[in-house]
Amino acid sequence: MSNTPESYSPSFSMAELLVHALVIELEAVESYKDLAIQMKQCGNDEVAGLFEKMSELEAGHAAKIRDIAGDIELPELAPWEYRWPGMESPETVDLAGIHYLMTPHHALKLALENETNAMAFFDAIANGCTDERVCSLALEFANDERQHVAWMEDWLANYPEPDAAWDDDPDPPAAID
């Protein structure tokens, strides 16, 4: 399930589509990098490694979009001028889903959710636009994200859901007894 409501159908120019696509990836790079640091600081090295890997993957996607944009001048938008379906760009990790004891399963589920959000975002643009070139590129981006969704699903299959006590901490940071 994505965070893109059915009513979301913005009209983008080519430059606007490209800048939104690029910022999705750049914000994901930063977001995963920050999460890797957070996890490393609390000793969760396995998940930190996964977030680092995801950050690298997103950097690769950003480079690809930069290549596609080529010489097209991208608009400079204020953070609040981007037309995201939610509060943040679709691939930014929701901090509410983060826990210091989270497992690779949880990290990959978050990543899967982000890729699904990005796919729905580009599908909505492709379905709603009138400029054929924009439609075609939005569809291409949506298909890229579809592929990322499939990768995440394959990756996630290696990490089954942990048992219900995954967040049990024998020495919790909870209030004084």
Next chain:
Amino acid sequence: MSAELPCKLKASDYKSNTKPVWCPGCGDYHVLLSLTKAVAQIGLRPEEIAVISGIGCSSRIPAYLNCYGFHGVHGRALPLATGVKVARPDLTVICAGGDGDGFSIGGNHLLHACRRNIDITYVVMDNEVYGMTKGQPSPTTAPDWDSKIAPGGTGISPFYPLVIALASGANFVARAFSGDPNGTAKILVDAITHRGFSFVQILSPCVTFRPDQRGWKKQVHPAPVTPTSDASQAARRVMTDDGFNIGVLYKGSRKPYRQTVGTEIRFDRNLDEEFLV
């Protein structure tokens, strides 16, 4: 860097090399992000900004920023920020901290900072708990919040920071939510560029001691009204809302404090001689 050229730094350029030690999932990460986005958007150079804080989890923020900073003592961020602004009016002074620091031990300073209307921006990351000291109720904690440290709740009515700020004379009052970093950046831009004392309460979840606050993202909503310049109307609105209205509540036009007396320091006495043993 030439003083005439506009500053074109990215938000990430305002982050220092010191990595935050907040709990994973803490809302303060997003406040840091919003603040960097805001100052990048305004085009301030790092050397034009001073971020002053008190004590608490959120008060660590100056260390994570690439600008002037001072991590002060508990509840005394506003007097420090006032001193910095009076001594260096050319700096953009941002004061930051949490609800314990700002509304409890620093509560009295809040009243007088609002009253003085010095041109600074005060950002309070409100998580309704003392996180750094392991989860004690703070001035904004609901009276019935049940915890091991306050079984059954404190039974004490919470502090209403926005109303207090309005009543005390703050010139700009807003509420933001850390989980909306782009919306928060916009509010911070408005607050920083509005002259006089600007007060921004940012609801910033503490995922460790208040895991229930993970649900705030679904509870917040844009305020259904536009900002007013009528403080009494703003106070009525905030006293009757559900505590989750997000947006600029009040924009006043009171002239900010400007030092007109005591600008010349005179030494009539020879202090060296007087203190000579």
